[in-house]
Amino acid sequence: MDIAQTLADLGMGTAVVTFIISMVPIVELRGAIPIGVALGLPVWQATLISIVGNILPAPFIIAFIRVAMDWMSTKARWMQKFVAWLEAKGTGKKAERVRQCEFWGLVLFVAIPLPGTGAWTGSLVAALLDVRMKRALPAIILGVLIAAVIISLAITGVISLLV
Numbered sequence: 001m002d003i004a005q006t007l008a009d010l011g012m013g014t015a016v017v018t019f020i021i022s023m024v025p026i027v028e029l030r031g032a033i034p035i036g037v038a039l040g041l042p043v044w045q046a047t048l049i050s051i052v053g054n055i056l057p058a059p060f061i062i063a064f065i066r067v068a069m070d071w072m073s074t075k076a077r078w079m080q081k082f083v084a085w086l087e088a089k090g091t092g093k094k095a096e097r098v099r100q101c102e103f104w105g106l107v108l109f110v111a112i113p114l115p116g117t118g119a120w121t122g123s124l125v126a127a128l129l130d131v132r133m134k135r136a137l138p139a140i141i142l143g144v145l146i147a148a149v150i151i152s153l154a155i156t157g158v159i160s161l162l163v
Contacts, residue, residue, distance in 0.1 A: 014039040015049050022053030025120040029054040029144065030113050033151045047152045051144055054119045058140045061123035062133050091128050102131060103139045110143025113151055119144050 018036030022029045029050035036046030069086060072079040101108075110122035119140050126136035153159045 014041050015045070018046055018049045019053040022050040023057055026115070026118075028118040028120060029148055030118065030151055033148065034155055037155055043152055043156055047148050051148050054144050054148075055141055058119050058123045059133065059137055061120065062127045062131075062136055065124055065127045086124065087128065091125075103135060106131065106136060106139035107143045107146070110140050111146035111150070113147050118147070 014036065017039065018032050018041060021027055021035055022032035024031075029047075032050040032053065033043070033046045036049060037043055041049070065086075069083045073083045106122055106126060109117055109125065110119055111117075122140050122143060123136070125131075126140070131139075150159070
């Protein structure tokens with residue numbers, strides 16, 4: 001939160017900071033919506049900005065992650081280890097569930113607001129499982145929308161994620 005506040009204080013608008021945070025892997029909109037609200041944005045605005053920012057990298061990840069991984073695996077040993085880690089993450093237990101139900105599995109994988117899920121990992125899984133863009137992207141978008149609703153409802157106190 002301090003970094004986000006510092007960026008906002010340095011002249012980057014709160015909306016821009018929220019947008020950038022929503023594109024960061026792991027944090028994504030699950031962190032961007034609460035940070036945007038904490039920085040002063042209305043919930044609806046933080047949610048809308050976070051949805052757009054979270055969806056934006058997905059088609060590029062689906063289209064280019066394999067090319068990037070192939071390139072990285074030829075450059076250095078530590079990159080080979082990173083690529084192996086990415087492949088394991090994208091083809092592990094969670095990915096097997098996605099493979100079984102493809103579209104709806106991908107929707108649920110992206111929608112559930114837990115660590116290790118979201119648009120970035122969903123896009124990685126889709127690419128590594130060879131799910132075509134025209135099938136993967138709508139599933140990821142729907143998952144992001146569901147996650148945004150869950151997080152927004154949790155922030156406003158309508159639901160509790162910690163039971």
